[in-house]
Each structure stands twice: as C-alpha cells, then as structure tokens.
Amino acid sequence: MGRKAHQPGRSRVCPHVPAKLAAFIDRLGLRSPLSQEERAALAALDPPVSERRARWDLVRPGERVDYACLVIAGIVGRAEQFADGRRQTTAVHVPGDMADLHSVPVPRAAWAITALTDCTICEVPHGQLRELATRYPAIGAAFWRDTVADASVYSKWISVLSRHDARGRMAHLLCELGLRMEAAGLGRADDFELRLTQDQLSEVLGVTPVHVYRTFRALRDAGVIATERRSIRVLERPALERIAEFDPAYLLLGRD
Amino acid sequence: MGRKAHQPGRSRVCPHVPAKLAAFIDRLGLRSPLSQEERAALAALDPPVSERRARWDLVRPGERVDYACLVIAGIVGRAEQFADGRRQTTAVHVPGDMADLHSVPVPRAAWAITALTDCTICEVPHGQLRELATRYPAIGAAFWRDTVADASVYSKWISVLSRHDARGRMAHLLCELGLRMEAAGLGRADDFELRLTQDQLSEVLGVTPVHVYRTFRALRDAGVIATERRSIRVLERPALERIAEFDPAYLLLGRD
DNA sequence: CGCCTTCTTGAGGGTTCTCAAAGTGGGTGG
DNA sequence: CCACCCACTTTGAGAACCCTCAAGAAGGCG
Numbered sequence: 001m002g003r004k005a006h007q008p009g010r011s012r013v014c015p016h017v018p019a020k021l022a023a024f025i026d027r028l029g030l031r032s033p034l035s036q037e038e039r040a041a042l043a044a045l046d047p048p049v050s051e052r053r054a055r056w057d058l059v060r061p062g063e064r065v066d067y068a069c070l071v072i073a074g075i076v077g078r079a080e081q082f083a084d085g086r087r088q089t090t091a092v093h094v095p096g097d098m099a100d101l102h103s104v105p106v107p108r109a110a111w112a113i114t115a116l117t118d119c120t121i122c123e124v125p126h127g128q129l130r131e132l133a134t135r136y137p138a139i140g141a142a143f144w145r146d147t148v149a150d151a152s153v154y155s156k157w158i159s160v161l162s163r164h165d166a167r168g169r170m171a172h173l174l175c176e177l178g179l180r181m182e183a184a185g186l187g188r189a190d191d192f193e194l195r196l197t198q199d200q201l202s203e204v205l206g207v208t209p210v211h212v213y214r215t216f217r218a219l220r221d222a223g224v225i226a227t228e229r230r231s232i233r234v235l236e237r238p239a240l241e242r243i244a245e246f247d248p249a250y251l252l253l254g255r256d
Numbered sequence: 257m258g259r260k261a262h263q264p265g266r267s268r269v270c271p272h273v274p275a276k277l278a279a280f281i282d283r284l285g286l287r288s289p290l291s292q293e294e295r296a297a298l299a300a301l302d303p304p305v306s307e308r309r310a311r312w313d314l315v316r317p318g319e320r321v322d323y324a325c326l327v328i329a330g331i332v333g334r335a336e337q338f339a340d341g342r343r344q345t346t347a348v349h350v351p352g353d354m355a356d357l358h359s360v361p362v363p364r365a366a367w368a369i370t371a372l373t374d375c376t377i378c379e380v381p382h383g384q385l386r387e388l389a390t391r392y393p394a395i396g397a398a399f400w401r402d403t404v405a406d407a408s409v410y411s412k413w414i415s416v417l418s419r420h421d422a423r424g425r426m427a428h429l430l431c432e433l434g435l436r437m438e439a440a441g442l443g444r445a446d447d448f449e450l451r452l453t454q455d456q457l458s459e460v461l462g463v464t465p466v467h468v469y470r471t472f473r474a475l476r477d478a479g480v481i482a483t484e485r486r487s488i489r490v491l492e493r494p495a496l497e498r499i500a501e502f503d504p505a506y507l508l509l510g511r512d
Numbered sequence: 513c514g515c516c517t518t519c520t521t522g523a524g525g526g527t528t529c530t531c532a533a534a535g536t537g538g539g540t541g542g
Numbered sequence: 543c544c545a546c547c548c549a550c551t552t553t554g555a556g557a558a559c560c561c562t563c564a565a566g567a568a569g570g571c572g
Binding site: 078083086090091106141143147148156158162205206252 | 334336338339342344346347358360361362364366367386389390393396397399400401403404405406407408410411412413414415417418419461462501505506508512
Binding site: 165166207208210211214229 | 558559560561562568569
C-alpha cells in the first residue's frame with residue numbers, strides 16, 4: 001500500500017482504474033453522498049501528475065492559479081508569509097486532500113502551498129471542477145461541504161492555539177494527523193509516523209523550533225511519543241488525547 | 257440609518273423594498289457577480305426576524321439546525337466551548353453577515369452562535385438556500401466563495417494568534433472590524449465604535465480579561481484608541497495598522 | 513572530506529497567567 | 543428614591559511559559 005501510494009496513476013493509462021483521483025473521491029464520499037454517475041464523472045478527470053521535492057512552493061503567495069493541487073503522496077502545508085520572511089503554516093494536508101479547493105472560487109492565492117516532504121501532486125484545472133460542480137449539484141455540494149470541513153479545522157486550530165500551551169498543541173496536532181492519515185489509508189491513528197522537521201512543526205504550532213524540541217523531550221520523557229531524527233511515532237494515543245482534550249467531531253469524517 | 261437598521265423589514269409588507277436581506281445580498285455582490293434575476297430570487301426570501309438580547313445563544317453546540325442566522329443588527333460570535341466551560345470565539349460577525357452559512361452543508365453545529373450585543377437576527381431556512389444554490393449556479397458559487405472568504409479570515413487569525421502578542425492581536429481585530437463595519441455601512445474604518453466587553457474580547461483574542469485591560473491601557477497611553485465603558489473608538493488607524501502589520505487582502509472585500 | 517541542515521543544550525529575560533481584591537455603574541426591587 | 547446586586551473594570555504581586563541569543567553535536571549529501 002505504501003509503495004503503491006507513492007506512485008499512483010504513474011503511466012497507468014488504463015481508464016478503468018483511474019487511480020489518480022481515487023483517494024480524493026473516497027474522501028469526498030466519506031462526507032457527502034455521491035452517486036455512481038457522479039463518482040464516474042470525477043474519476044474521468046485526467047489531470048497531470050508531478051513529483052516535487054520537499055520545500056518546493058507549489059503555489060507562491062499572491063500568484064493567480066487556474067488549477068487546484070490534489071495531494072497524492074507526501075505532506076503539503078498552506079502558509080502565510082510575513083514581512084520578515086517568517087511563515088505560519090495554517091493548514092496541513094495529507095494524501096487525498098485537495099490542498100487548495102479554496103482556489104476554485106478564489107483563484108488569487110493569499111498564501112503559499114508548500115511541499116513539506118517529497119510529494120506527488122496532481123494539478124486539477126479549475127475549469128473542469130467548476131463545470132462538474134455546475135452540472136452535478138451533488139458534486140458542487142460536496143465541494144462546498146469539504147470547504148466547510150476545512151473551515152471547521154481552522155476554527156478548531158484557533159481554539160487550540162489560544163487555549164493550549166505548546167504541549168497541548170503538539171498533542172492535538174498528532175491526534176488530528178493520526179486520524180486523518182488513517183482516513184487516508186496510511187496507517188492507524190494510534191500507530192503512525194510523521195516525518196516533519198522541528199522547524200516545520202514550529203511553523204504549524206506557533207512556537208520556536210527550540211521550544212518544539214523541549215516539548216518533544218517532555219512528551220518523550222512521559223513515554224507518550226518516540227522521536228527519531230525527523231520522524232515521530234505515537235506510543236500512547238489515549239494519553240495524547242487527554243493532553244489535547246481531543247474530540248474528533250470537528251474533522252467531519254462522517255456524514256452526520 | 258442606525259435606528260432604521262434596528263427594525264428592518266418589521267411589518268413592512270411592501271414587496272418592492274425587501275429590506276431584510278438587502279445587506280446580505282450587497283455583501284455577496286461585493287465578492288461575486290450576481291444578475292438582477294439572481295438578486296431578485298434572493299430578495300424574494302421572506303424569513304422570520306427576531307430580536308435577541310446579548311448573551312443569548314442563537315445556536316447551541318451540538319444542536320442540529322435547519323436555518324442559517326443572518327445578522328441584521330448587532331454583533332454575533334461563533335464560539336467553541338471547552339470542558340471547563342471557557343469559550344474561544346473563533347469568528348465575529350457584523351450586520352450583513354450570514355453567521356453560519358457553514359450550517360447549510362453541515363447542519364450539525366460544532367460551535368455556539370452567540371449574540372455578543374443585543375441584536376436583530378433573521379433565520380433563513382436551509383432548504384430555501386439550497387434550492388437557490390442549485391437553481392442558480394451563480395448563487396451556489398457566491399455561497400461557496402463566501403465560505404472561502406470566511407476560511408480566509410480563519411487562516412489569518414491563526415497567523416495573528418501565533419505571531420502577535422496581545423497588543424498586535426487587539427490592533428488586528430480593530431483594523432479588521434473597522435473595515436468590515438465600513439463595508440456594512442456602519443461608520444468609517446478609521447472612526448468607528450465597538451461595543452464589546454473586555455471579557456468578550458478576551459475570548460476573541462485568546463488572552464485573559466485582565467490582560468485585555470492592560471493592553472487597552474497601553475494602546476490608550478499611546479493615544480491610538482480611546483475606551484469608555486464597553487465602547488472602543490479608534491483614534492489613529494495608521495498607527496494601529498502598523499502595530500497589526502495589517503493587510504486587508506484576506507478579507508476578500510472585492511472580486512479579484 | 514567538508515558543508516549544510518537539523519537537533520540539542522544552556523542562561524537570562526519578557527510576556528502573559530493566576531490569584532486576589534477593590535472600585536464603578538446599571539438595573540431591579542422594595 | 544434608595545439599597546442592593548451583579549457584571550464589568552481596574553489594580554497588584556508572584557509564577558509559569560516561552561522567547562532570544564548563543565553555540566556545540568549529529569547526521570545527510572555532494
């Protein structure tokens with residue numbers, strides 16, 4: 001599964017197995033009911049796939065784009081840039097996520113979309129997405145619903161940043177990404193690996209890199225996580241959830 | 257204007273002056289092109305209007321709603337509630353905002369919608385909004401675009417909370433609300449009044465009420481704002497914008 | 513091998529929190 | 543009309559959390 005996920009759709013011209021968008025369609029279907037016809041219409045899209053190295057900007061701030069970035073493999077972040085060059089990552093995307101579905105209704109990017117690890121990206125033209133959303137109202141509704149799910153995550157992170165200290169923030173991030181990776185079919189929520197540098201995590205959590213390290217050490221000493229170079233492994237998810245006061249409802253990983 | 261705004265549509269049965277939704281339609285039109293027919297279809301809605309006192313929960317967390325709350329007068333907040341009862345306000349809405357357009361695709365509320373001041377609210381049935389979004393794709397696109405604008409504000413606030421201290425957060429909030437009030441036709445960005453308690457501000461800014469006071473004092477001593485009981489007035493908007501590193505692009509108050 | 517990124521460690525200082533208490537004004541009921 | 547209550551604002555002292563600055567160690571990559 002892991003190896004396959006890293007090379008999806010690559011030169012598989014067979015139209016009966018449209019692997020490119022499969023993960024995205026599954027994600028949409030998790031939240032919104034889609035008929036076979038609607039799924040087929042989405043699967044018929046055949047956008048270009050490209051590989052990007054870590055640190056590559058898929059979209060630069062201020063740029064005007066006419067495609068949306070679908071993450072096929074790897075981790076991608078959305079970041080706001082400050083005058084002094086520092087960045088704040090406001091969203092993290094895992095495989096199956098359309099990293100900037102937002103850009104369909106608003107093509108002028110106010111943020112950067114950056115590859116946090118080496119990754120495989122699919123650039124889906126806005127025109128095709130808009131056309132599908134208009135022709136199939138259920139697809140339009142599914143896109144809208146996914147945008148709301150994204151907003152729900154933002155809203156949660158506003159609470160997390162306001163109310164939790166670095167330890168709680170880190171715990172919350174790990175709980176969230178665990179569930180999202182599991183939903184993406186990449187491991188289990190209570191046993192997954194996250195390959196981000198402490199620098200990247202500091203831009204997500206809103207603390208300094210030095211303090212990310214100290215937070216790691218505290219959680220490591222408590223036996224809750226294990227770290228090894230740029231890889232984090234969750235050991236005690238229940239403890240982590242308690243620290244984070246984690247409630248997964250906001251992820252809208254269901255149809256209720 | 258002020259007095260009129262507090263009694264919109266009340267027993268004005270004249271169908272040629274559909275005051276209820278006028279501000280909302282103008283807001284949508286600010287961001288998305290809408291034809292006369294589409295505007296008329298929106299204006300034809302005639303949902304019930306009600307007055308609510310400050311502190312009233314328009315929507316309680318976990319509740320399932322079948323209408324969206326349009327703010328006609330007053331200020332409304334979206335808040336997440338914690339186990340210990342504390343709240344974090346993640347969005348502030350001014351007149352003309354549909355406070356929870358999010359609830360149309362996701363009817364189960366993960367948050368509370370609370371009246372921060374006495375206010376006038378219009379409860380627009382989801383069914384009617386969905387119907388319009390399906391029948392008129394441009395209206396659907398406008399709703400989607402407004403949802404993205406909301407998400408853009410969330411994203412900005414994640415940066416603000418991560419990178420700015422209490423003074424910068426306060427400055428940013430005042431800069432943003434100034435522009436939004438102006439866009440809503442309620443004063444000028446560089447001379448407006450905000451009637452919120454320090455307690456409410458603390459829930460927005462993610463600091464303690466005590467520290468809101470100290471932040472006020474610092475800005476007051478610097479001659480940037482004036483405070484009088486629960487009313488704040490901006491005196492030096494340019495200084496405020498410098499403190500906040502404010503760039504209004506994220507509000508999407510235009511069609512680019 | 514050397515460079516570069518990333519991780520680790522320490523000391524001191526600043527912002528914000530917690531806890532505590534007094535002052536102020538508006539609203540309510542007697 | 544007054545007394546009271548309640549919500550809100552103001553003030554202070556000490557502690558916690560996180561930052562800044564600085565520098566050394568450890569692992570990849572050409």
